[in-house]
Amino acid sequence: MQERVLKILEFDKIKAQLKQYASSSLGKEKVDELVPSTDFLEVQKWQDETDEACTVLRLKGHAPLGGLKDVREHVKRAKIGGVLSPIELIEIAGTLYASRQMKHFIEGLVEEEEASLPYLTQFVHEITVYTDQEKQIKRCIDDNGDVLDTASETLRSIRAQLRTTEARIREKLESIIRSNALQKMLSDAVITIRNDRYVIPVKQEYRSAFGGIVHDQSSSGATLFIEPQVIVDLNNALNQIRLKEKQEIEKILTELSSEIAEHGDGIFHNVNMMKEIDFIFSKARYAKKLKATKPEMNDKGIIKLYQARHPLLNQDEVVPNDMELGEKFTSIVITGPNTGGKTVTLKTIGLLTLMAQSGLQIPALDGSKMAVFDSVYADIGDEQSIEQSLSTFSSHMTNIVDILKNVGDCSLVLFDELGAGTDPQEGAALAIAILDEVLNCGARVVATTHYPELKAYGYNREGVINASVEFDIQTLSPSYKLLIGVPGRSNAFEISRRLGLDEHVISRAKMHMSTDHNEVDSMISSLEYSKKQAEIELKEANEIRKEAEKLHQELQKQIIAFHNERDRLLAEAEKQAAKKVEEAKKEADEIIQKLRKMQKEQHALIKDHELIEAKKRLESAVPQFKKSHAVQKPKSSLKGKDLKPGDEVKVISLNQKGHLIEKVNDKEWQVQIGILKMKVKEMDLEYISRPKPVQEKPLATVKGKDYHVSLELDLRGERYEDALLRVEKYLDDAILAGYPKVSIIHGKGTGALREGVREYLNKHRAVKSIRFGDAAEGGTGITIVELK
Template sequence: SRATYFIEPLSTVDENNELNLLLKDEKEEERRILLDLTTRIRAKAGEISLAVEVLGYLDLVFAKAKCARIFNGSIPLLNDQGRWQLRQARHPLLDSRSAVPIDLLLAEGQSTLIITGANTGGKTVALKTLGLLTLMAQCGIPIPAAEGSEAAVFNKIFADIGDEQSLQDNLSTFSAWVQTASRIIKETTGSSLVLMDEVGGGTDPNEGAALTMALIDELRNRGAKTVVTTHLNLIKAYGAIHPDVVNVSVEFNPDTLRPTYRLIYGLPGESYALPMAEKWGFDHGLIERASAYLGEGDRKVGKLLQSLERTQQEIEAKRQETERLQREAAASRKEAEALLLKARREVESLLAQSRDEARALVQRAKDNLREMINEFKAKGRTDIHRLSQAIRAEEEKINCLAWGAPQEELAGGRKQKGRPNPGFAENFKTLGQLGEALAPNSGQRKKPIQSARPALIHYQIPAAAREIKVIGLRVAEALPLVDKAIDEAFLGGLKEIDVIHGAGTGKLRTAIREYLRDHACVKQFLPGVPGRGGDGVTVVEIGPAPPAVSSGRRLRKNSTEQG
């Protein structure tokens, strides 16, 4: 039967029994010690819980501070009126050294932003930046934006970004969009922010535009703030005829066919689909045939928008040049005022010194004259009264010279030239006039000290694996590994990873896919193709969706469970 038999020698029976008893005693002692430790800890449960709570709060504060240092963040002003002014804003996941900052603005009395423009121009990034920075501000996290920025506080934030089509749920691009939009309408209030990317797509452009405009009407009527991106001309026209709706375009250089990633307010943008298609590989002849299919009206509208963009770029360049000249003029004026103030102080110092010297001279002259009077008196001169009058006249002249009192002529009708009067510096209105009067040696002007560049903290993103094997693991063991792999793939910039769980009974596969369905960093997932593992593999598409997306998914899941 090929069975295995174990034989215990009789001489080892007693020793083996003793060993088992000792092991049992050891376990009993371990249990007693653990029970005693547990009892002691239970007596301090309140203090331990409080310590854990305080440490958790401190950890949160330090994490926010570290985040602010990494992103060079600032604390924005908050309001509940639904307006925002995010200056020089950047998406936190973009490299701050190379990312182009944008201005996200919505003034009081405005309700909707319609962002249009060329593909790859930054429309979706602007949408995500607004949603993510708004959530960060509401969580008390410093945002990557300029000082003085202002963010709005909302009770609910809805986001429809990316294609939600699903083979498993039998949803096309359009039907998925309709379902998402309908859920948003049902739950939107006057304190809601709605972000929708590429609205009205996946169907006839005219009908899609009509549905989108009706959707925006409903959101405006409810008092919600809305930001949408689109390429549809009808929606661009909608933004031009409603005063509370603002057209925003992503700037594009038609000469280089490159976006500048700046936002221009008050102007719709051209999509530049044909030039971009030629840049990305379409043959020129094919582009010409496509252009011929466009109607005359479409061509004129496209040329008009391109002309407006060029004009706007020229105006913006002139505005920037004007601001630069104004800054230089202000700096020069400030420097001139500082020099003038310094010169006036030097003049006042010289005047004070001159007055002291004049007083000393006057005092010496008075002493000498008094000696002369006494000498005259001692010799019995009879013209002492006349001499005394002459002395007083001379004293008045000396006083006028010392104190700068107005006088016509001194010493024989000639004007005296000498020390300046008090208030001398106030007689000159400009630095040039004062310099000509004083002719000082100004010396070398010191160059301004350039301020030090801000410190940067470099963070090395860990390498991410393109697949993870969880075959043979229990559900509780596999899910944390899958979550970690998704996080690393998201940070590493991977588009998709393979989760290899095997076929088996299907319990592990079902649990993993249920977990992926509500994961904030999962765009979608599909079973592997026959050459890629089949149903024993789940291909997960990673998407840099903001927290609002995962919140929306959880909300939809809860709504489905309640229904």
Template sequence: MDARTFARLDYPEVLEALARSAATPLGARLARRLRPVGREDVVRRRLQATDEAVTFARRFGPPDFSGVGPVADAVRRAKKGGLLYPDALYRVLSFLRGIRRVRASVRRPDGTEATFPALVRLSDRLEAPAALYEALAGAIASESALKDEASPRLLELRRRLRAIDGEIRETLERLIRDPETRGALQEPVIMFRGGRPVLPVRADAKNRVRGIVHDVSSSGQTLFIEPEAIVALANVRRTVEQEAAAEEERILRALTKEVAQAAVPLLVAEAHAAALDLLFAKAAYALAHGHARPNLGPPGGPVALYDAYHPLLGDRAVKNDLLLEAGVRLLLITGPNTGGKTVTLKTIGLAALMAQSGLFIPAREGSTLPVFDGVFADIGDEQSIAQNLSTFSSHMTQIVAILKRATEKSLVLLDEIGAGTDPAEGVALASAILEALAERGARVVATTHFGELKALAGERPWAVNASMAFDRETLRPTYRLLLGVPGASHALEIARRLGLDEAIVRRAEARIGAEGRQAAAVAAELADRLQALERERRRLAAEREALEAERRRLEAERERERRLLSERLAAADARYRRRLEEAVRKGEAIARELEALHREAIAAGHVPPTVKPHEWIDRVGALRRAAAEAKAAADEAAPKEDRARGGRKPSPPGGRLLPGATVLVRSHGLKGTLLELRPNGEAVVQLGVMKLTLPASDLVPVEGDKPPAPAGGVRVTVERRAPFEVDLRGMTVEEAREALDEVLDRALLEGRDRLVVIHGLGTGALKRGVAEFLRRHPAVKRFRSGEKEEGGSGVTIVEL
């Protein structure tokens, strides 16, 4: 493969487009120098690295290469003993900052080493010498200046300069404000001449401002005078300024020396930064144009390019399937002029060159190419008056060179083989050349107009005919490649449609003969049928692609829902862990408080010292229960008329009718949960999904009642055998959504598949808000209003 072959196949133009995708001049320069290789292991590594860059860019975006520019010139100058000024040192500092940023972005904290090994290996070689980086960062302020803090001496000198400048400015402003001096000035401004501060004094008033004249205006009407009052100060300033300049030079020389000492790591880092930028340029070029990674087949294996096109044609390109089976060594393409034969040759050749350069190719995924040890092309005319070469001679010169170099692993592309000489001799010579290349085992793609060569391809098992389709109605090529059928030049049809005299066309047809016309008609009919089949195949392929895209979309949607549900479950788990930790902390605080009370009780003599805290708590609880039972017995023993005088009284608060207890409603014969005891003798009881307000005297405690429910929050029934319920009545829509979200999380964590939501009837706003929330929740399978026995429209039944 040589520069001439690259030029014939438009490879330099592809590299130029690749260079425009680079982020740095380093990567662009490397892109223009990119060349294909013929070793399969190297090609495989190149494509794998490009694939990593494409995946990385899709997932995270490309690294930020800003500031990463060439530093080799500055390094070489430093090595030779030259002085680097702030602009060159600033470029080195920007380079070091840039490669640090690039390395950090590639070596992400989420395990990129395993997913992007090639990228990580390159980024690891972006070594920024720490000592040099710290020295430059502490000294360089911009492309034109050093920092004041570059050295203590420079800081002191610059402070003195600022102080002197302030004193000079104050003195000059005082002179400008003086009426005597102001009247002598052309205008009241401070100017500079030769680095010295001056005042613009009228020539006719020069004696009114004593000082040194540094300049005169072109008209002679203005003298630029340094007032005598600041001459001494300006002289001091000049001395300090020279000292500061000397200190700056000393610092620059020290920094230059450090750059020279770090020459090797700097140049190594520059080379690897260029390589990394080139990789991401390949990724950007592939993503911008929809190119795909090719599969690599064995030597002599199939060439299968699906929907391949010339990458420089853009939207004008027509995509074709270019297929050579493993045993096929010649693909002979025929068809009309300007029908796309040469573009097809270049497309195949470019795909091979791009793949072997580590580039993705302009074809669909699944395309396969072997690795060629050489790609040779004879395309276009290279006539030379100086060398006395005709078109035929130039073609033969190239073919002779190809025959000397082509092997069984080569790809040979021949455009209009045998043209430019006597047709009979051209056919004979072309046949011999194609057979010689095929016997050598090379893969050959050739174009021709010779009918005899079409017959050759039809007779040889290692050869296949193909043609560029032609629309006989519009007399325009379609640029579609038809495999397996020879094409015609359609010269007579084109001539007739373009207005050539009919008598001339008929005379030409007569010379072709009946047999020739019949063969041409059969070939044309076959081509038409193949075009129709090709259109149908492409339609089906488009439908298949659409279905595949829909399948991928649905899979992505399902994956998104699974991920969302997983995130919600993880968030719910985290919330309950926090609540559990909070409950443990509260429990520990209560335990500490009880221990303190226990110690106080012992200190007050109410409890013997031998009684442990838990025994004391048990005794207190027993006393409270005994007191409650005694009071209940006293109330039961009171005269009936006393009990009836005030109406029905609630069970005593110290009795077993406590909020949270299980009770029997005598008037209904049903069990429920006591929610509230009111001072007016009424009680609120939960019966299934309903809350009822009943006389407390209608309730009978049931043995084995559950402990009182904790106050506050949303009350949820959590017994495993009972329905999982949440009561949202009395809440705003927003409060209900938050409560319902937490309850759904709990239901999922507990493995529930059903939830009863109690929202009541009211205005219906709460029910609508609940329905809207459930409709969007990913854990909800379906929901409905309750049946009559379930609570009717006042509840919603949710399936999870």
């Protein structure tokens, strides 16, 4: 990748942001080394590594990287015989701890089968745990870098002597400064230290009263810091002990440094593995901040982005766009006026390509695809060079010449305002020739231009498509929405009209435009409108489809639940009946035994064949149950009723009430169940009631005899005031039609329309009661109204 292209596309700013998410200087160093790869397998590996780290963050929310330091220089010095300082050793201990924690953390996740992490597992597998060395350093040195008494028995003994000697010195000096006779000779009753020896501040004139050694004096010379003769020997002894302490500490540090040197290669390797792991988790944390996703990588030059956002813009304000290239077409020519967002679109495609080839996830929806290119070329922005005395056009042409020399079939080329900076006719001609040359090389191209001649280019070349950035004439501002397949138009006349330019001036200007140009402009305007309407209708259709699927699933669940409940009740009934019959058979056997006993005892005239025949009759009386989980054909309960539209009926198989809408054929009716309309066989219907016929009223004649009032009113999408007017009119019509019950669909939404409608219904004189629909009828999105 050319350094100039990385700078133009602002890849350095991406690295600067990524650096903020590194946990150590090791990770930051790795970010500095990052350049996009052109090796497809390597890019896939990088993406998989980042995805594994994202999985870990999603499951655990963190990764244990605390204490990690770059201790490679410390290890190198230890290996050549150097003695490490306590701070250096404690940094090594912290790094050993971080390595051990990361190894156990990743291995624990894999052992618990919470995630499959092959790449991270491989990294931690290469980490060697040095628990003994880590504990040895922690036993000898605290977190502040001070050597502890526990480092050795000799050091413990030396420090005990040190504390005893210091206590004796302080005791003697305190007796001096507390003495009433001597206090007047002191500048201050304190004990202080000069040249590592305990001293007291004595007034100049009493110098001879104390004897000893003068170590310092105040700036005025009025105070001398004297070591009294009585503690000179003790101070000497103290210094001797301190020297022993220093020698023992040096010995301890030498031993620890030798231990580190012995395992230097392994520790050095651990650091390199942790450097990779820190870098991988940096990419994962950055992806989380951007709400980025893993792209599907390919080596076929296919880019397909869903709701892609430029990563350096405010993510709450940037307009996401769908973009594609390389499958249906290999080149996009984005036309339209300046400040419309063409350059942002260009840079988004280029920068996301560099990010993907660097193993970074991209700010776009799941399922987006990115290609691995051998090279990315960009000619973007005003690159006028004063030093080289080159104009804007010359500077651009220098870049373009370089691109044409190196471009290949695995290249992505980005041209911004191609052919600009010179005569429009010549510039347009050059732009077309340059695009043709790049296309012939098989490269993927995205170019922006404001030349109208290039609008026809997309229609005359195979594999090329026009695009534009939407512009809102009403607000005189771009929406930054990319429109693939629709060329841009300048909108100069509309903008001028909105800004107040006289109509006669605009009309005169239009006369200077060619007929072909005006027709093309009208065609583009029509295309923009048609595309926008198609997107709106597609969105509405998707919402309706999702709602229908949800209703279908709910209905299926209810049918399954109904069948399960029916089978359960049937099985329970069979069980109870069998139990009763068994009891009856048992009782019959007991009776027969008693009869036989009576026959033997009393020699009654009861024949055996009569007893056997009686028992057979009892057994034949046992009912036979046939289990079946198939849906039984419902028996109609119409009893000769002549069904009519508007009748309230019960759908037997669903155990749901509804109203007849119309007869489909001799055997089927269309039935309204809540907001669901469905065809039901007449045999599956049970008649409930029929609306009472309404007496002829003069008001009803206005509607006409064929006027039909629906059993439901759909208010979704209505404004509050309009909705209430429609409800008032609808209730009047329903009352005239004689309906006992109607449904009002208001949807769920924010709840404002629903509450307003229900409040109105509660106050209406003709409303008997209201209730929300059940699950099959639409739940809280519908209100069932019972009329008086």
